[in-house]
Amino acid sequence: MPRVLVVDDEPQLARLLMINLKARKYDVDCAQDGGTALEAVAACRPDVVLLDLGLPDMDGIEVIKQLRGWSKVPVLVVSARHGSEEKIQALDAGADDYITKPFSMDELMARLGAVIRRTPTHESAAADEAVVETEEFTVDLLAKKARRRGKSIRLTPTEWHLLEVLIRNRGRLVSQRRLLQEVWGSSYGTQTNYLRVYMAHLRRKLEADPSHPRHLITAPGMGYRFDV
Structure with a gap:
C-alpha cells in the first residue's frame, strides 16, 4: 500500500x-x-x-x-x-x-x-541504468548506441546529451531552463527554440508517431519528460 x-x-x-x-x-x-x-x-x-x-x-x-x-x-x-x-x-x-x-x-x-x-518501488540503481528499452527503440547511454526496430540510429552529440539528461531523470518533468543550461550552458537559459528543434529531431528518429509521442513528452511552457 x-x-x-x-x-x-x-x-x-x-x-x-x-x-x-x-x-x-x-x-x-x-x-x-x-x-x-x-x-x-x-x-x-x-x-x-x-x-x-x-x-x-x-x-x-x-x-x-x-x-x-x-x-x-x-x-x-x-x-x-x-x-x-x-x-x-x-x-x-x-x-x-x-x-x-x-x-x-x-x-x-x-x-x-x-x-x-513512474517511480521504482525501491530506490535502487534504476534511475541510473544506462540501457532503456521500449517497444519501438533501445538506447544504451554508455555505449552511445540507439536502435529502432533493429536498425542503428545515428544521434548527434547534442541529441545524445539532451536524451541522456531526460533518461537520467526518467519519469520526472525537467524544466526548459534546466535542460538548456545542462545541454548548452548557463548562458542559454531562455533559448527555448533550441529545445523545440532538437526534441523534434529526437522524436522523428525514435518515436513511432512523432506527432503523438509516447516517450518524449512535452509539458507546454514548463519542460519535458521521458517516459518508458
Missing part, C-alpha cells in the same frame, strides 16, 4: 486530502511545516510527498532542495501559486509535478497515481 506524506499548514485541506487518500487505500502521514516534513521523510520513508509551498517555517522550494540532497522521493507540489516562474523554480529544485489550487480531487489522484507508477 503506497504511503503518502501530506505537507500543508491548512488543517481543513490536510484533513480533506487524508480522507480521500485513505478512501483510495493509501497510507497517509501529515506534516504542517517544512522541518517536520523533512524529519517525516527520513522516519516514514513515504512513496510520494504532496507538498504545499507556503509553509510557516520555510518555503516549499527550500524543502525540495534539502530533500534532493539525500532523497529521491517523488514530490508533487500542491500550491496556490499560479505563476509559471514558481512552477519552474519548483521543477528546477527537483519537484516531479505541480498542480495548482483549487484543484479537482480526481485530477490530483490521477497525477499522484502517475507519479507513483
